[in-house]
Every structure is written in structure tokens, then in C-alpha cells.
Amino acid sequence: MLEAEKAFFYFSVAVFITATIINWAGLIFNKPLPKTLLASIIVAVLAAAISITLRWLQAGHGPFMTLYDVLLSNLFTLGFIFLLTYMLVVRSRPAALFVLPLLSLMALWAATTDMAPVLLPETYATVLLWIHVGVGKIFLGLCLTAFGLAAVLLMRYSIPMAGFKQMPATTELDEMAWRFMAVAFVFHSLMLISGAVWAQDAWGRFWAWDSLETWAFITWLVLGLSLHARVTWSLPAWAGWLMIILVFMLAMLTFLGVPFSSIGPHKGIM
Amino acid sequence: MFQSALKPIQSLASLKLSFVAMAALLAGILYSYFDQSQSVLWLAIPLLVLAVNLLFAMVYNPRIRQNSGLLMFHICLLALALLAALGQLTSMKGRLEIMQGQVFDSKQVTVVQQGPWHSLQALNKIVFEQSDFQVDYSQGLRRGATHSQLLVNGESFVVGDNLPFNHQGYRFYTTSNKGYAVMLAWFGKDGKAIQGAIHFPSFPLYDWKQDNQWFTPAGQLLNMTFISNKQVALNESWQLDSSQASGSLQIETAPGVQQILKPGQRLKLQGGELEFVEVRMWMGYSVFYNPWLVWFFAVSLVGVFGLTWHYYLKLGSRKIVTRDTDSVRAEHVINNA
Numbered sequence: 301m302l303e304a305e306k307a308f309f310y311f312s313v314a315v316f317i318t319a320t321i322i323n324w325a326g327l328i329f330n331k332p333l334p335k336t337l338l339a340s341i342i343v344a345v346l347a348a349a350i351s352i353t354l355r356w357l358q359a360g361h362g363p364f365m366t367l368y369d370v371l372l373s374n375l376f377t378l379g380f381i382f383l384l385t386y387m388l389v390v391r392s393r394p395a396a397l398f399v400l401p402l403l404s405l406m407a408l409w410a411a412t413t414d415m416a417p418v419l420l421p422e423t424y425a426t427v428l429l430w431i432h433v434g435v436g437k438i439f440l441g442l443c444l445t446a447f448g449l450a451a452v453l454l455m456r457y458s459i460p461m462a463g464f465k466q467m468p469a470t471t472e473l474d475e476m477a478w479r480f481m482a483v484a485f486v487f488h489s490l491m492l493i494s495g496a497v498w499a500q501d502a503w504g505r506f507w508a509w510d511s512l513e514t515w516a517f518i519t520w521l522v523l524g525l526s527l528h529a530r531v532t533w534s535l536p537a538w539a540g541w542l543m544i545i546l547v548f549m550l551a552m553l554t555f556l557g558v559p560f561s562s563i564g565p566h567k568g569i570m
Numbered sequence: 571m572f573q574s575a576l577k578p579i580q581s582l583a584s585l586k587l588s589f590v591a592m593a594a595l596l597a598g599i600l601y602s603y604f605d606q607s608q609s610v611l612w613l614a615i616p617l618l619v620l621a622v623n624l625l626f627a628m629v630y631n632p633r634i635r636q637n638s639g640l641l642m643f644h645i646c647l648l649a650l651a652l653l654a655a656l657g658q659l660t661s662m663k664g665r666l667e668i669m670q671g672q673v674f675d676s677k678q679v680t681v682v683q684q685g686p687w688h689s690l691q692a693l694n695k696i697v698f699e700q701s702d703f704q705v706d707y708s709q710g711l712r713r714g715a716t717h718s719q720l721l722v723n724g725e726s727f728v729v730g731d732n733l734p735f736n737h738q739g740y741r742f743y744t745t746s747n748k749g750y751a752v753m754l755a756w757f758g759k760d761g762k763a764i765q766g767a768i769h770f771p772s773f774p775l776y777d778w779k780q781d782n783q784w785f786t787p788a789g790q791l792l793n794m795t796f797i798s799n800k801q802v803a804l805n806e807s808w809q810l811d812s813s814q815a816s817g818s819l820q821i822e823t824a825p826g827v828q829q830i831l832k833p834g835q836r837l838k839l840q841g842g843e844l845e846f847v848e849v850r851m852w853m854g855y856s857v858f859y860n861p862w863l864v865w866f867f868a869v870s871l872v873g874v875f876g877l878t879w880h881y882y883l884k885l886g887s888r889k890i891v892t893r894d895t896d897s898v899r900a901e902h903v904i905n906n907a
């Protein structure tokens with residue numbers, strides 16, 4: 301592993317943590333969001349991008365294999381998707397309160413894993429990898445912002461703080477969170493479809509209920525169930541936020557837990 | 571009166587029932603995930619309820635009926651359930667080992683799953699011959715590309731990894747399973763001569779136990795060990811190439827009595843003579859047949875399109891605050907709060 305790659309990664313970790321502190325200090329001391337927060341997110345994402353690029357150049361393939369690969373690639377993609385949301389959907393900015401610590405935790409987790417790159421299996425040499433992973437990241441990115449909003453809303457609901465008054469109204473944030481979940485559902489569906497096409501080519505079956513497929517399907521179903529629950533009953537808003545958090549937890553388990561604890565083809569080379 | 575008679579039927583269209591059935595499907599999936607021995611009914615029953623529920627909802631629920639995108643999405647869900655059922659009835663999965671120079675024979679296929687509407691007769695129409703294959707390995711025994719050559723009516727096809735061999739609706743996929751085979755000839759004292767092959771375990775996965783047993787036509791048990799000339803390199807790249815397969819055969823005729831044969835050599839045994847003719851290799855394939863695959867793909871894409879359309883109509887019309895005058899005003903309000 302290159303020293304420069306490591307340096308940019310650790311720099312990204314440090315900046316994500318700094319951004320988290322700036323963000324929470326703003327809430328606790330009831331200050332408006334400073335411009336440095338946006339700047340620090342940009343810097344952190346950029347540093348992660350440079351680290352990935354260096355790794356890529358050295359290994360000759362993208363970060364798809366090890367737990368470190370996946371955490372680093374998520375640090376960049378989720379950070380980037382959140383950055384776009386932060387810049388384009390201004391009212392979703394309160395989500396940063398939970399998104400930034402989560403990204404920081406993910407970065408710290410990555411720092412504890414084995415960073416050595418491994419070879420890519422032959423079945424990964426397909427455009428389907430890009431489509432499947434790409435739509436999956438978009439799903440997780442959208443789900444992450446929804447999670448951030450739901451967590452902020454739950455906190456605002458249970459711990460009244462002056463800093464919350466600076467945020468848009470609860471109903472607006474709630475609606476926004478569900479918008480993110482709705483679009484995330486579309487991307488999750490695309491992830492399942494592209495995954496099935498790839499699995500058919502690579503392993504000769506489009507669906508096999510292996511650990512990862514099962515948990516991905518469970519996440520999709522629970523997300524569909526939550527969207528249904530909202531149109532079926534007039535549930536209290538907090539119940540909805542809990543559902544969003546549950547879906548996000550399932551998604552994280554599927555993306556970061558299952559592939560590294562099961563021995564299936566998704567784990568890589570067999 | 572008529573209305574009240576319709577009530578129970580209409581309740582079959584209830585969204586509450588959809589929720590319960592979806593929850594039951596979730597429970598069924600979890601149950602069969604943690605206890606693999608569970609019957610498929612844990613999934614089939616909730617799916618059936620969902621299908622009935624959806625059919626009734628399409629008739630009685632104006633929210634789904636009058637909403638083109640949503641209707642399209644749910645029809646596709648129903649169609650997918652139907653296709654999954656049809657797939658179960660008509661599909662087949664199997665595996666086979668086929669040796670270099672050998673012509674495919676449907677009898678070689680071990681059927682792993684066969685739908686009741688699938689006739690294995692169709693496999694008899696398949697004709698191809700296994701030619702050479704190469705598998706690349708890099709440091710640490712990491713498997714790289716597989717190139718397996720098949721001959722079909724004089725034409726050559728290379729398959730492997732993401733590229734199956736498609737024939738008569740069947741798909742043949744190379745697997746990580748492949749190994750050595752020895753061609754043997756038996757010349758009985760009774761004048762009968764037979765020829766056949768013995769496959770040894772997957773290589774290099776089981777390079778440490780290349781053993782197999784065989785009973786001669788005279789009834790003598792032979793324990794055989796294949797000794798490959800190919801050294802499995804752990805710390806460098808190498809290629810397993812069937813055209814260069816070579817090695818010797820160790821035969822144990824009785825406990826502790828062993829003999830090593832090279833290709834072309836013979837061994838005298840009870841009731842006849844055994845010749846080690848040559849070394850070849852076998853490739854393992856998985857076979858898959860499901861005539862509904864294209865429909866699956868098409869229906870799922872149409873479904874996602876419907877869902878996107880639904881959300882475009884439902885959410886797109888409502889303004890979301892982006893970087894426009896509204897948001898600048900909003901930030902101004904926030905900053906001055």
C-alpha cells in the first residue's frame with residue numbers, strides 16, 4: 301500500500317471528524333451552519349477520492365474486494381452523494397448531523413481493517429459490475445440522507461434544543477426523508493435487477509437466496525413495507541422515522557456485514 | 571344487500587391485508603433463511619395471498635387503478651410472481667463433468683432441480699464436444715480467466731467466466747471444478763477389451779488427494795492416485811492447460827503393494843491386463859434452463875419504469891427547495907433566526 305494513499309485516507313478521516321465536530325458544535329451552541337462545514341465536506345470527499353485513485357492505479361482495479369476496499373469506496377461515494385444533496389437540496393442539510401458522524405465511524409472502521417489490495421475475480425470484468433455497484437451506491441446514499449433526517453427528527457422530537465429551531469419545519473423534513481426513501485426504492489429495485497442479470501452470467505443462476513441476496517431482498521421488502529405502511533395508516537411521524545432507521549440499518553448490514561461474514565460467491569474468488 | 575355481499579370480497583383488496591401478507595412473506599424468508607430445511611410453502615403462501623390481494627385491489631382500489639405508474643408497477647409484481655412460478659415448473663438445473671475430446675451426452679448430467687413441466691428429452695438434442703481449456707492462476711492460487719473451447723458442428727466456441735454456452739435454450743457455465751482424467755484400457759483374459767476414463771478430484775483444489783478407486787471387470791479393487799507433472803505454484807502465476815496435461819498413475823493392487831505406470835504402460839492383474847493409455851482433463855459445467863429469463867428481465871424493467879413514473883407524478887409536481895430564490899430566502903431566514 302502506498303504511503304500517499306494512506307496519507308490521503310487518514311487526512312479524509314480527520315476532516316470528516318472535524319466536520320462532525322463543527323456541525324454538532326453549531327447545534328449545541330445554536331449557531332447557523334458555517335461555510336467551513338461545506339468546505340470541509342468537499343475536502344474530505346476529495347481526499348477520499350485521491351486515496352481511491354492512488355489505490356486503483358497501484359492495484360490495477362477498483363475498490364470492490366476487501367472490507368477496506370468497500371469501506372473506502374463507500375466513504376467516497378456516500379460522501380459524494382451526500383455532498384451533492386447538501387449542495388442541491390438545501391433543506392436536507394440537517395441530515396449532516398448524523399450522516400457525518402456515520403461517515404467518520406465508517407472511516408475509523410476502515411482504518412482498523414487490513415488495507416492490502418487483493419486481485420479481482422474474472423467474473424468482475426463486466427460492465428454489469430459498474431451498473432450494479434453504481435445503482436447500489438446511489439440507493440445507499442439516498443437512504444443515508446433519509447436516515448440522517450429521520451435521526452435528526454427523532455432527536456428533535458425527544459430532546460428539545462434551541463439549535464433545532466434553525467432547521468426547517470418537522471413536516472417538511474419528514475416529507476423530504478420519505479422522498480429520499482421513495483427514490484432509494486427505485487434504485488434498490490434496479491440494483492436487484494442488475495445483480496440478477498450479472499449473477500445469471502457469472503454463476504449461472506439469477507437468484508439463489510444466498511446470504512447477500514436474501515438480505516438485499518429483505519431490505520427491499522421492508523422498504524416497500526414502510527412505504528405501504530405510510531399509505532395504509534396515518535401512522536405517527538416518529539413511527540415512520542423509526543422505520544427509515546430500520547431500513548437503513550438493514551441496508552448497512554447487507555452492504556457491509558453480510559458479504560464479509562458469509563462464504564458466498566459475492567465474497568469474491570472461490 | 572348487494573353492497574353488503576360485496577364487503578367480504580372487497581376486504582380481499584385491503585391494503586391492510588397487503589401489509590400483513592408482505593410481513594408474512596418477510597417472516598417466511600427469515601424463517602427459511604435461518605432454518606434451511608423449511609418448506610417452500612412459507613414463501614409460496616404469502617405470495618399467493620399477495621397475488622390475490624393485488625388482483626382484487628386492481629379491481630376495487632381506485633388509488634391503484636387510477637394511477638397508471640403504480641398500476642404498471644403492481645401488475646409487474648404480479649407478473650413476476652407468475653413468472654417465478656412458471657420458472658419453477660419449467661426450469662432445470664444440473665451439473666456435469668466432461669472430458670477433453672468427449673462428446674456431450676445427456677446421461678452425463680446430474681439433475682439438481684427439475685420442474686415438473688421440464689422434459690429432459692430436450693437435452694438429447696444438444697451436441698458439442700469438449701476441446702482444450704486453460705485456467706489462469708496468479709499468486710496465492712487466485713483463479714483468473716477460464717477459457718474453455720467447445721466444438722459445435724465443426725465450429726469452435728470459447729466460453730468461461732461471464733460467458734456461458736447457449737444451446738437449445740440451455741446454458742452451460744464453466745465452474746471452478748475441473749481436474750485430471752486417465753484413460754484406461756482393460757484387456758481381459760476372456761478376450762474382452764474395454765476402454766474408459768477415471769476422473770480424479772478437482773484440481774488444484776484437491777491436489778493433495780488425487781485419489782479414486784476402480785473395480786476391474788475381474789472384480790479386483792484398485793486404489794489409484796494420479797501424480798500430476800504440473801507443480802501448483804503458490805507464489806507465482808501459472809496456467810492449467812489441458813493440452814499439456816501429463817502425469818503418472820500410482821496403482822495399489824493390495825494393501826502396501828503399489829506400482830507406478832506412465833502413459834502407454836501396462837500392468838498385469840487378476841483376470842487381465844490394464845493399460846494406462848493417456849492423461850486428459852475434465853471440465854465441470856453447471857447447466858441451467860429457464861425459458862422465462864428474458865420475460866423476467868423485461869417485466870422487472872417495466873415495473874421499475876412504472877414506479878418511477880408514479881413517483882414522478884406524485885412527488886415531481888410538488889416543489890422541492892433547491893438552490894433557488896426560495897432556498898436563499900430560507901437560508902436568510904435561518905441565518906437571521
Ligand code: HEM
Nearest residue numbers: 524527528531583584585588620623624627631633634647
Ligand atoms: C411485494 C409487494 C409490494 C410492494 C413491494 C409494493 C410497493 C408499493 C409502493 C412502493 C407503493 C408506493 C407508495 C407510495 O406512493 O409512497 C405502493 C403503493 C400501493 N400499493 Fe403496493 N406493493 C406491493 C404489493 C401490493 C399489494 C399486494 C397490493 C394490493 C392491495 C398493493 C397495493 C398498493 C396500493 C393501492 C398503493 C397506492 C397507495 C397510494 O398511493 O395511496 N401493493 N406499493
